[in-house]
Amino acid sequence: MNESAVEISGLRVVRAGRTVIDGLDLTVPSGQVVGLLGPSGCGKSTLMRSIVGVQQVAAGTVAVFGRPAGSAALRRQVGYVTQAPSVYDDLTVAENLRYFATVVGAPTSGPSSDVDRVLAQVDLTSQAGARVGRLSGGQRSRVSLAVALLGTPGVLVLDEPTVGLDPVLRRDLWNLFAEIAATGTTLLVSSHVMDEATRCDRLVLMREGAVLADGTLAALLERTGTDDVEQAFLALVERAAA
Numbered sequence: 001m002n003e004s005a006v007e008i009s010g011l012r013v014v015r016a017g018r019t020v021i022d023g024l025d026l027t028v029p030s031g032q033v034v035g036l037l038g039p040s041g042c043g044k045s046t047l048m049r050s051i052v053g054v055q056q057v058a059a060g061t062v063a064v065f066g067r068p069a070g071s072a073a074l075r076r077q078v079g080y081v082t083q084a085p086s087v088y089d090d091l092t093v094a095e096n097l098r099y100f101a102t103v104v105g106a107p108t109s110g111p112s113s114d115v116d117r118v119l120a121q122v123d124l125t126s127q128a129g130a131r132v133g134r135l136s137g138g139q140r141s142r143v144s145l146a147v148a149l150l151g152t153p154g155v156l157v158l159d160e161p162t163v164g165l166d167p168v169l170r171r172d173l174w175n176l177f178a179e180i181a182a183t184g185t186t187l188l189v190s191s192h193v194m195d196e197a198t199r200c201d202r203l204v205l206m207r208e209g210a211v212l213a214d215g216t217l218a219a220l221l222e223r224t225g226t227d228d229v230e231q232a233f234l235a236l237v238e239r240a241a242a
């Protein structure tokens with residue numbers, strides 16, 4: 001895996017007059033599930049918005065597959081699921097997908113239909129005719145994910161996709177992320193639940209708008225001499241303060 005999916009250098013973001021990301025450098029390798037972990041307000045969503053290209057940046061560069069974040073050529077290359085619901089409750093699952101497939105210019109019918117492909121990928125084929133407003137929380141999360149998978153993006157940016165889900169649904173969703181990554185897609189998944197780290201190929205720990213650590217869980221535990229990510233995070237915070 002030579003090519004990196006995302007390259008960030010010297011990123012600075014100012015929101016409402018306050019610097020919320022300051023001089024951040026990060027490389028995200030291709031085809032992996034990368035967990036973006038850190039406490040609430042540390043800047044995870046802001047970093048993700050910068051990668052998707054919807055955040056005004058004050059300084060630095062953000063490139064996805066070598067192109068500036070947000071450029072037109074990346075439109076089908078980057079899938080994004082925000083924390084806010086972004087599908088229509090009063091439409092069926094299939095209607096939502098056909099609508100968003102049209103938006104991204106993906107085929108909506110026939111043997112190469114992207115709608116059928118993503119429905120199968122998130123295991124919702126049997127719910128295609130159901131109104132989204134009537135689905136369970138876990139099913140709705142998978143509809144949002146299916147929308148982001150339209151057009152086969154190379155990078156999927158998922159902002160706290162497992163929040164509010166029960167442990168079984170969380171496990172199922174993480175299994176699905178691994179399956180998607182196995183097809184070569186890069187997933188950047190944020191969470192403030194540290195135990196979700198065990199499901200990631202690689203971790204980026206954030207605190208106060210900066211990257212505290214970046215690497216595999218095993219390397220992080222070894223470096224900090226700890227047994228889990230929560231302890232590792234605390235050890236790094238203490239070291240930074242020392």
Ligand SMILES: Nc1ncnc2c1ncn2[C@@H]1O[C@H](COP(=O)(O)OP(=O)(O)OP(=O)(O)O)[C@@H](O)[C@H]1O
Pocket residue numbers: 015016020038039040041042043044045046047192
């Ligand atoms: N719309 C906004 N306008 C101004 N400041 C904002 C806005 N959204 C977030 N911020 C600020 O930017 C900083 C980073 O917030 P961000 O949402 O990126 O953090 P986060 O790690 O994603 O948090 P959470 O886990 O709670 O979603 C916070 O200090 C927050 O108050």
